[in-house]
Amino acid sequence: MSLVRAHNIGISLDGFATGEGLSLEAPFGHAGHRLMEWFFPTATFQGATGNRERVDVDPAADPDDVFARRAWEGIGAEIMGAGKFGPPGWQDDADWTGWWGEEPPFHTPTFVLTHQPRESIEMKGGTTFHFRNAPIEEVLAEAREAADGQDVRLGGGPSSLRDYLAAGLVDHLHVAVTPIILGRGVRLWDGLEALQDGYDVESTTTPSGVTHVTFDRKQG
Amino acid sequence: MSLVRAHNIGISLDGFATGEGLSLEAPFGHAGHRLMEWFFPTATFQGATGNRERVDVDPAADPDDVFARRAWEGIGAEIMGAGKFGPPGWQDDADWTGWWGEEPPFHTPTFVLTHQPRESIEMKGGTTFHFRNAPIEEVLAEAREAADGQDVRLGGGPSSLRDYLAAGLVDHLHVAVTPIILGRGVRLWDGLEALQDGYDVESTTTPSGVTHVTFDRKQG
Numbered sequence: 080m081s082l083v084r085a086h087n088i089g090i091s092l093d094g095f096a097t098g099e100g101l102s103l104e105a106p107f108g109h110a111g112h113r114l115m116e117w118f119f120p121t122a123t124f125q126g127a128t129g130n131r132e133r134v135d136v137d138p139a140a141d142p143d144d145v146f147a148r149r150a151w152e153g154i155g156a157e158i159m160g161a162g163k164f165g166p167p168g169w170q171d172d173a174d175w176t177g178w179w180g181e182e183p184p185f186h187t188p189t190f191v192l193t194h195q196p197r198e199s200i201e202m203k204g205g206t207t208f209h210f211r212n213a214p215i216e217e218v219l220a221e222a223r224e225a226a227d228g229q230d231v232r233l234g235g236g237p238s239s240l241r242d243y244l245a246a247g248l249v250d251h252l253h254v255a256v257t258p259i260i261l262g263r264g265v266r267l268w269d270g271l272e273a274l275q276d277g278y279d280v281e282s283t284t285t286p287s288g289v290t291h292v293t294f295d296r297k298q299g
Numbered sequence: 300m301s302l303v304r305a306h307n308i309g310i311s312l313d314g315f316a317t318g319e320g321l322s323l324e325a326p327f328g329h330a331g332h333r334l335m336e337w338f339f340p341t342a343t344f345q346g347a348t349g350n351r352e353r354v355d356v357d358p359a360a361d362p363d364d365v366f367a368r369r370a371w372e373g374i375g376a377e378i379m380g381a382g383k384f385g386p387p388g389w390q391d392d393a394d395w396t397g398w399w400g401e402e403p404p405f406h407t408p409t410f411v412l413t414h415q416p417r418e419s420i421e422m423k424g425g426t427t428f429h430f431r432n433a434p435i436e437e438v439l440a441e442a443r444e445a446a447d448g449q450d451v452r453l454g455g456g457p458s459s460l461r462d463y464l465a466a467g468l469v470d471h472l473h474v475a476v477t478p479i480i481l482g483r484g485v486r487l488w489d490g491l492e493a494l495q496d497g498y499d500v501e502s503t504t505t506p507s508g509v510t511h512v513t514f515d516r517k518q519g
Contacts, residue, residue, distance in 0.1 A: 092476075092512065093488035094313045256312075256476075258500045258512050262492025268313035272482025280478045284504040292312065292478050
């Protein structure tokens with residue numbers, strides 16, 4: 080069975096995964112880029128955005144990349160929430176095709192959860208956006224089918240990720256804790272008391288100051 | 300000038316420093332001992348509770364102790380909130396002298412913030428409890444005087460610690476993040492947005508799985 084995985088979810092020490100006041104000009108609201116600053120220097124991000132050839136990197140020289148790159152390994156489909164696809168109100172803009180330009184970094188079928196679905200959009204580089212107004216279990220079943228034996232990545236934002244976690248549908252979760260107090264925004268952990276009971280949990284701090292915490296579903 | 304320091308403050312990944320439902324039988328509520336499990340095996344805790352001679356320990360063999368032991372170095376007085384001194388309602392029990400038996404592990408003047416002050420209590424081993432119904436700045440001034448050139452430790456609970464943090468009165472803060480989702484209780488970080496701006500922050504994960512995060516007030 081293919082796995083359901085979420086990677087590179089940036090959160091603050093007080094548990095917020097995104098800020099307040101999201102808009103076209105401020106995709107993460109007042110958080111700005113602070114929860115993802117560890118990610119930008121990684122070879123994975125650099126490779127995903129400009130430099131097309133992902134190079135092999137010495138993990139000791141780029142320890143955050145050890146975590147960052149896993150997000151692209153063995154993924155056959157993505158599911159994201161409406162809040163990740165665009166700023167509030169994108170549903171009213173018929174020309175909106177996401178934040179990522181002509182060639183988004185997904186390279187797979189990508190399912191967007193929204194109460195206002197539209198026609199699928201085929202982008203360059205293998206990403207096709209499908210818009211679904213359906214229960215999360217149904218969308219997962221469709222994404223799994225589309226992934227064709229590979230894993231399904233949950234891209235966030237925090238609200239959709241939390242729904243999948245609460246439903247017990249997530250096999251692997253990787254969060255990166257940046258030691259700032261964000262104060263407001265959307266909390267990742269609300270309603271997930273004792274989540275760790277079903278998982279093996281590991282923490283690793285890197286020299287960038289971020290703590291990577293992974294949750295792997297317990298076997299058997 | 301002596302410093303104001305807080306150490307060994309256990310919090311969950313979702314930011315709670317104590318659980319819900321505190322009582323005589325459950326001093327940390329539904330959290331139980333889960334936020335302090337990293338602390339119990341340390342040489343510092345073992346020394347503080349039984350074994351009176353604190354021994355020198357190889358930091359590599361007991362990395363959590365590197366953090367744990369600092370809490371007792373150079374401290375001349377302690378301030379704690381009413382919620383730490385006893386279970387809800389201790390103010391109505393004239394015989395209550397704290398959780399710690401005849402010889403509490405403070406060994407200094409210890410100021411308890413409470414709206415129902417009582418006579419001071421002199422315990423064995425150098426701890427004297429003083430009860431104060433006064434603004435936090437006033438109690439700090441008195442504790443500083445009592446510390447006689449040494450530092451003042453803030454012992455928590457989270458509500459009193461948060462008040463001192465919000466007032467900008469804390470020079471050093473050490474929290475130990477246990478990767479569990481507690482779900483409810485008292486949050487440490489509420490009202491402290493952007494606290495990190497005034498501090499140098501460092502994170503370290505130890506093999507116990509806890510991440511120690513220290514905040515040191517920026518100089519100059």
